[in-house]
Amino acid sequence: MTSLQPPYQEAGARDATSRFRQEQAELAPVPSKKGEPSSWARLREAGERLTGGGIRALGKRLLLRFVRRLMGMVMRRPRLLALSHAILKRFPGATWWLNRLAAIADPYAGRIYIPSGRLSNYVDPITMTLSASARVIYLRLRAAASETGSWNSS
């Protein structure tokens, strides 16, 4: 038995590897040109470092659970639903925001499929609003964009 990742002894293997390394170097991420992070961003980063992102994830989960329950309650009461429709008609901005939140926190939605493996690193709230195949494409696009550094937004 030999271990994995052996030294490359044959020319063919060297060719493949060196070319691969070269391509990797060419595709290396462009350094970020963002400015200094804000104090809120620093605080969030410190919190995430300390808790491994746990507090933020917990907060997000609790908020979504609350919204989900609230939505469920409203949607089961047609009069309340009609009332909220009537009120929200006047505030299209808030309606858009709520629709988006509703799509994420849809009380009937169940578990939305997220690909396993590295693509799951790129999940963000917008991911949950997409159809299943658009979601995978979005994650692949984000992965491709982040590899090449053309897109540095979080």
Place this chain on the structure above:
Amino acid sequence: MRIVLDLQAAQSHSRFSEISRYTLGSAKAIAQAAGAHEVLLALNGRFPDTIESLSMEFAALISKDKIRVFENPGPLADVDPANAWRRQAAELLRENFLADLRPDMVVSSASFDGWQNDVVVSSGGLMENLPVAVTLLDPALLHSPEALPEHSGLSQFRQRRIRLLKSADLLFTVSGAACKQAIATLSLRGDRVVHLPPAPENFSSEILPQPANQAREQSGLNRPFILCASQNGDHAEKCIAAIALLPSGLRKTHQLAIVGEFSKEERASLFTVCRDHSLSESEIVIIESSEAAKRLYGSAALVIFPSPHEEIGMSVLDAMAEGAPVIGSSQSVFRELMERDDALCDPTDTPGLASQITTLLRDTNLRQSLQEWSIRRANSFTWKAHATKALTTFEEIHTRKMARPETGSKRKPLLAFVSPFPPERTGIAGYAARLVPSLAEHYDIVCIVDHPRIDDPLLSSRFPFRDVRWFERHGGGFDRILYQFGNSPAHKRIFSLLEQYPGVAVLHDFFLGDVLCWMQESGYAPGCFSKALYDSHGLPALMKHNRDGRTASVAAFPCNSAIFRDSAGVVVHSSHAIDLARDWYGEPAAALMRQVPFLPRKQEKGNRVQARERLRFPGDAFVVCSYGWITPYKLCDSILRAWRASPLGKAEDCFLIFVGATSDDAYGKDFIRKVDGSENGSRIRITGYVNEQQYHDYLVAADVAIQLRTHSRGETSATIFDCLALNLPLIVNAHGSAAELPADVVLKIDDDFADEVLIDALTSLRASPELRRRFSARAASYLHEEHRPELIAEMYYDFIEEANATSPRAREQRMLEIIGRSLVPVAPSPADLAAVATALSANRPPFGLPQIFVDITNISKLDLRTGIERVTRGVLMALLSNPPAGYRIEPVRALANGYVYARRFMAESLHFTRNELGDDPVESKLGDILLGVDWPADVLPGLRPWFREQKRRGMRSVFVVYDLLPLLRPDLFPPELPPMTLGWLNAVTEIADGVVCISRTVADELHQWLRETKPNRFRPLPIGFFQLGADLNASQPSKGIPKEALNILANIRSRPTILMVGTVEPRKGHRQALGALELLWNDRIDLNLVIVGKKGWMTEDFAERVRLHPERGKRLFWFQGISDEMLEQIYRSSRALLAASEGEGFGLPLIEAAQYGIPIIARDLPVFREVASDHAYYFRGRDEESLAHALREWLALGKAISISNGLRWYTWQESTCELLDVVVRERWYLSWP
């Protein structure tokens, strides 16, 4: 040839603009003359308002499925630098979309569009070999940038467009001058630029519905007129000036009609110019519509085209074709079209123009000569000739392109070979180790594994090995990827890798349920089996899984649609596997596949004598072996039976060996018992598990092998090839992949063979050493001819390269990499990325069965168990339990911004033990149908944009209309219901591709309503009807009879009972019925009145009346919210059903009554006549006395009462079949208009 016509130019310009008319005229002509060529239309989804009208224009020429819409993220106008990333992405998306259509020629005429709108044109960004023909409709823009408005990016935009023109395989120009100009400016070869002139439009009655004299009167033209066709105010002013110089006699007898879409300021300016030239307003008429102008050409005394910038000349040809005497600017395309000097004018020379007009108006002969020439000349331009020339040119280009040799790169592509390798205990590990060295002839290979060690030093020293984590980070850097899929946990990581980096997949096992089940149950990928089962086979598969358990569903379903969806191509080792893919997923899946022969193991010949000694066989024994697990699928029982019955079973020197282990289940134990109990048990052995050496010994020691199979799941038997590799004579049955082995290589018996056939096969092989020798020799040559490693590697190479060049997934991955790398001043936002992802997913060609989306919005929220909900449940359950062939059933529910799959609700209502499916947004494709069987009246009107979007993707929407009563009898409903119904119906008539009513009566009422209200629609609305089902059991009936109900039922049975079923609301006639019963009670007629139904609207007074009624609980009963089981008991206890409703869509209680055989007393409504025909007693009149009188008469009939059980009623299954007949097979009853 497959020709794709990109009609963006017709979408971005006004319908009556020259560019739009040329584009449409050309497209229609090509579609009409296409003959054997296939023509598709490509439309841009960023112009949604144009899609339906354009589709309708081509409805007679091109089938609906060939009018395709591509989606883009927006906005895209080049003028805004902030759109740069989106525009680049959109160009790639369009190219990808076009490539998916597999065109032999793409024709676009929007060459200079896109600066200020969302037109997308490009070439070579993603697909270098996409064959493109561009029609140059703005030749002036080739070398006159000063004609364009100033802007910093404009020059770059123009340069990009010039590059597009230069790179096109073919450039069409509308004039000969433009042709020469393009060749000179773009330095193109003459054979790449073709002059393709327009033709006059064939004025149909659709365009010209009015006669010319009527058009003249409407325009205010009351005497002979000169028509000045100009879109430009300056040119019109020149015409006015010329008219002013005409002799007064001519001026008095002629009017000037100016055609053009002028702004208010321009109009005012024109009239000022008239006044300046002493022309009265009555002498000038402005005609703003080009459509109206067309009607006037034929009756004009003279038509002038003064514009020097006329590039296309469609209007000129139209006027000439109408026989008008025409003169036009000598500086425009007019010179070429008219080919007559005395018809040319210089509009800048006002006195000259005036003199020319004077001459023409006075000289009748000259005018007549011009008229005749106009007609002759215009007739020489025809769309037919246009199309013939275009098609001939396409054919030439296509032939030339096909003949051109491919110039590929000489370097080997870098291939990631993702597979388990030895020492992983799977046959695929060994297969991979055998294949990689041969494949290295064609690729530089990096092996990707999911296990820590490789035990083949030769392999590990020759090839770099990396683990899957490394690959997850660096997979994008490979030129090609090859995944080896098998049905064991060794492949668990490969599923997610394929999703991230599409590549070619090798399916060693067609059924993948075992590995997915293991992944789910071990906690490695929770929910993955349920998801795969659902994704691949839909809800019916989950229902079976829930009912029959894991083993049954793993055995029954391949669960592998994701492999076909995500991979660039699929390699299998047998055509049987391709047939399975075709059966499960249709032709698109089979088209992705390639059969590559199995690569057998190399087997050392071995020493037969020593092997027999080791296995303790006598040297001269005749040894027959069957290799592999002893399962019912290997037909071991048949082998044992045939052996016992054959002469071999009785011969002392013959041995039958089952080389393999038995399972621990009942079959295994039973089989051991049978072997032990046989007479010649000592010569029949089961070896149990054997190691590699022992397995090899048995192969070497055997004289004959038998490998039988049943219920194959698409796999290829490696053991068969082990036998062939050692030239062992082999008996197989023609099942699965073994059926494909040549008949002279193995002794092949029928798939479903009789024991005698197997006995014969064994006996003949035993008897004939020559026959055995012949099979041995042929096996050796067969393997050499068909299964040589280098041959197989070459076949792999060919397929991988072909898939890389043509497969949508490989192209898509390249596109995502390009988009990811694209560097622009304004970086994309997450919303941009999401928009690109959504557009790309919408543009993908359909895969899998078309879906029928069943709208269950209301029952998924709150099932009120009213009639509509009952229909929804009945239809849904019928569809799920017996899905129509070729369709997949998907319950969906509406949210405020679109529909989502109602998976969670279905999982709950079908009592699935595991519920791991989420309610994703609905993804529709070409051929899908939304069946609006529920009534989400509050949400649907707001979903118009969603429906329009899905329509662009090819989804049809068909809605069930239950009744129009809230519109026809608003007095019987709460005030909010009629407007809600109207809103719903308006939305439906706007978005639906068809409506199905629940009775012919409702269909007629709807048709009448449409004729009266005339809603706005581009296309006819077909109307059908179907009959509702009435078997309670099929619509998930509720159960339960309360204890106290037994006394009530006894009371009901004690005297004749009149039953009323349905929500208590004003139209149902409860008031009249109670009044009538009171009259009968007063007359001492002893009857019960039983009302079953919830209290509805506007019935407070009636509820109070019942509550206080002295007969309540004695002869008057009202049940609310009872179960379906209780309702059944009440039906059985009643004497008659009273259907007193003043209006119904169908009348389900009539059918239910018929099921229980109780008579029906019904109001004389058309719908009740339709449902019950002669099987009911009908009454008229709305007052209590008339009903009481009818009841008295009915009671007096005695035995003559009409019996309802002859009434024909449908089950929900039959009803749904009838519904599908209308919806899927489009058997409509009426159409409006």
